[in-house]
Amino acid sequence: MIRLVESAADIARFQSALADGSNPVAVETAVRFAAFSGLPGSGWKFYTGGEGEEPFALAVRGASALLCGSADGEEAALLLKVLGAQRLKTARPDPLPGWRQNAAFRVFHAPAGGPKARPLPEGFWLNEAPSLLGVTEFLWGGESMTAHHDRRSTDTFYSEICTMRNRGLAEIWTLEESGVTAATAGAYAVTGNAALLSAVETAPAFRGKGCAGALVCALARQFCEQGKAVCLVARPGVEGFYEKLGFEQRGLTYGHAAPEND
Template sequence: MIRLVESAADAARFAAALADPCDPVAVETAARFAAFSGLPGSGWRFYTGGEGEPSFALAVRGASALLCGSADGEEAALLLKVLGARRLKTACPGPLPGWRQDAAFRVFHAPAGGPKARPLPEGFWLNESPSLLGVTEFLWGGGSLAAHRDRRSADTFYSEICTMRNRGLAQIWTLEENGVTAATAGAYAVTENAALLSAVETAPAFRGKGCAGALVCALARRFCGQGRAVCLVARPGAEGFYEKLGFEQRGLAYGHAAPEND
């Protein structure tokens, strides 16, 4: 039976489904749980199975959900319908009956020890603690978050990354020239054993200068040096970029849509 995570025993079963540092969905779910499980006003809800059942972790906020492990498909589908979730991210191609897989993304991992270092372009400055409001506006003006450009989504994103960074669960960098942000990359989910890189963006005027590559490699090397596994989910068309940086493809992550007649 699916139950809301409320007790230490529930939390232990939830965490048991998130042990794989090579699963980007597990890393994202674990970091969100660490940040928001004690903040009901955040909108996040966390579910797991009962004692003796296979471990799984289900995280839901608004219309989006993350699922790790094997939940009862019928029950999980019904719960998501009740909660109004329409999008599901997993590392499995078909976890719920009736849900339609509509996206598959290549997952990349940094090699042991991190990718080869790349020098920062001449004249650029690495900012390891940029304004998160500035980062939010920069991303909303680029392509990384093109599907979520409404003001409410931007405000939610900004609020979440502030909480995550304040709790040591995210690290976001920018590369700047003369006070102007040229590029950004971040680990938007950091756990004890892993870091998930995402939201890599370069302003059009600075593309082709090596800004994003230098940022991604520096950030990945920082986490690898701390003993953390580093992974990312590549946007379509960006796979070659990460391969050139030395990242290795290991698996897929999937997006699913709710049944159209719901």
């Protein structure tokens, strides 16, 4: 039986489904729980199974959901319908009843010790504490956030990354030239043993200069030096970029769509 996470026993069952630090969905879910489980106004809701059931962790906010482990398919599908969820991210390829798999993304991991360091392009400055509002506007002007390009989702993203960075659960960098943001990369989910890199973007005028590669390698090396596993999910068309940086493909992450989201 699916339960809203409320008690200490619920929390233990929820977190036991997130032990795999090599699974980017588990890393993302763990950070969302750490950041927002005590903030009802955030819109996030967290669910798990009952005592004695196989552990799973389900996180839902608005139309999006994250699932780690195996929930009862019929019950989970009904709950997500009631909650209005239309998109599900999971490491499991098999969809819930009535849902369909509509995407499969390659998961990459940094090699042991981190990727080889790449020098910053000449004349550029690394900003390790950029304005998060500026980063948000930069990302929404590029290709990283085109799936949900509207003001409401921009505001939600900004609010969430502020909360996560303030709690040490995210680290976001930019590369700048003469006060202009040229590129950004961030770890938008950081746990005690893992970091999930995402939202890598370079402005068109600065592409081909090595900005993104230098940022990604620097971030990955920092977390590897801290003993964290570093992973990322590559959007289609950029897998070769991470292979050239020395990242290794290990598995897939899947996107599933609700029946009404065809």
